[in-house]
Amino acid sequence: MSRLALVADTHSYQEGLPRLLAFFVRLGITHLACLGDCLPEPFEPWLRLGPQYRLYWIYDVYGPLLPGATQSGLALELPGSVFLAHTRATLWNYFKDRLHAYKQGEERGRPPLILCHGHTHVPSVTQFTPPASRLLYTNDALRPQDFKARQACLPLSPDSIYLIVPGAFTLEEGRYPTFSFAVLDLAPPRVAMVSLTDLAGLDSRELVPLH
Numbered sequence: 001m002s003r004l005a006l007v008a009d010t011h012s013y014q015e016g017l018p019r020l021l022a023f024f025v026r027l028g029i030t031h032l033a034c035l036g037d038c039l040p041e042p043f044e045p046w047l048r049l050g051p052q053y054r055l056y057w058i059y060d061v062y063g064p065l066l067p068g069a070t071q072s073g074l075a076l077e078l079p080g081s082v083f084l085a086h087t088r089a090t091l092w093n094y095f096k097d098r099l100h101a102y103k104q105g106e107e108r109g110r111p112p113l114i115l116c117h118g119h120t121h122v123p124s125v126t127q128f129t130p131p132a133s134r135l136l137y138t139n140d141a142l143r144p145q146d147f148k149a150r151q152a153c154l155p156l157s158p159d160s161i162y163l164i165v166p167g168a169f170t171l172e173e174g175r176y177p178t179f180s181f182a183v184l185d186l187a188p189p190r191v192a193m194v195s196l197t198d199l200a201g202l203d204s205r206e207l208v209p210l211h
Helices: 017-026 041-047 088-104
Strands: 003-007 031-034 054-058 071-073 075-078 082-085 113-116 124-127 134-138 150-155 161-165 178-186 189-196
Touching (some): 017 041, 017 178, 041 054, 054 075, 071 075, 088 161
Antiparallel strands (some): 178 189
16 A cells, blocks of 8 residues: 545535545545544445555544444554554554554654544644644634635654544535545655635645655
8 A cells, every 4th residue: 555545524525525535536646634523424445446455544533433444443554554443543543553653762763654544524734742742734614614725745754653534525415625635655754634615626626746
C-alpha cells in the first residue's frame, strides 16, 4: 500500500459518494479507509471494482458494520505505521504502547507514525510533540455556513508522529455542506487535505502538487 484515501463521518449522506469513489479510482487509488460514522451501502461498490481494491472499515461502539470489508474493527493497524480509529481516545487506548515505544526510539530517519481518526468533523493535521504539539493544518469555521473550500498538501517528516483528521464528507438535513477528505501517500510521506463546499468539478480535480 503506497496511497490511502481517508473518509469519515458521512452519516446519512449518500448522493455524492459515487462521485468521490470515482475520483479516487481516477487517481489510481485502490486502498480506502472509512473512519467511522459512515453508512456501509455507498461503499460496498468499492469492493466490487476488483480484487486490488481494499476497504478498511472503522466502526464506533454502535457500528454500523460492513461484513465484506477487507479489514474492520474499532481500531486497525495498517502497513506503513498507519493506525485508524474513529476517535482520538480510541487510538490512545489501542495503540498507546506503540506510541510510547516510537517516541522513546532512536531517531534514525524512521518513517513517520501516522494516527488517523474522524468524529470531530474538522479537517486537521497535527504533529504530535507533547507537551506542545504543532497544529500544521486546519479548516474550521465559527459558523457552519462560513465553511470554506480549501486544499493543501503537507510533507510528513521522519521520526515524527502525526494526527490526521480528514473531516466530514456530508450534507445531512439541516447541515451545511462539508465535503472533506484526505489522501495519504507513504512514499514519499505526505498528506493531501481537501475540503469542498460543492462537488462541481470533482471529476476533473487534481490534488495539489507538493512543492
